[in-house]
Amino acid sequence: MEFDIDADLADDPPIIPSPTRVPDPTFSFDTRFIVFEERMTAMHKAQKKFLQESVTSMQEEQRKFFEEMRTFMTYFPPP
Known part of the structure; x- marks a missing residue:
């Protein structure tokens, strides 16, 4: 079986070399940590606001209850 190597390669798309620079894994970790920290801070602020409003x-x-009790006690003093 014979075939022309150049003819077969001519039909294929060109080969693009992969980038030689490898991304810094700490950059990805730092970015994820910052996003996580921002989310935790936002959650903490929301919980703090909720608790303050609840208190x-x-x-x-x-x-209001003690005000109503004082009013009640003026009309119905203890014996």
Whole structure:
């Protein structure tokens, strides 16, 4: 079996060499860590805000309760 090597290669697309520079693996790690840290910071801020709003709401409810109890006690003093 005989074939022309040059003729077969002429039909193939050109071979593009792979890049010789290998990406720095620490760059990828650092970038991922920064993104992770930003997400954790955002979650922490959101949780802190939620807790502050919850405590403020509970304090307001407690204030209303004791105000109503004082009013109740003026109408119905203890024996």
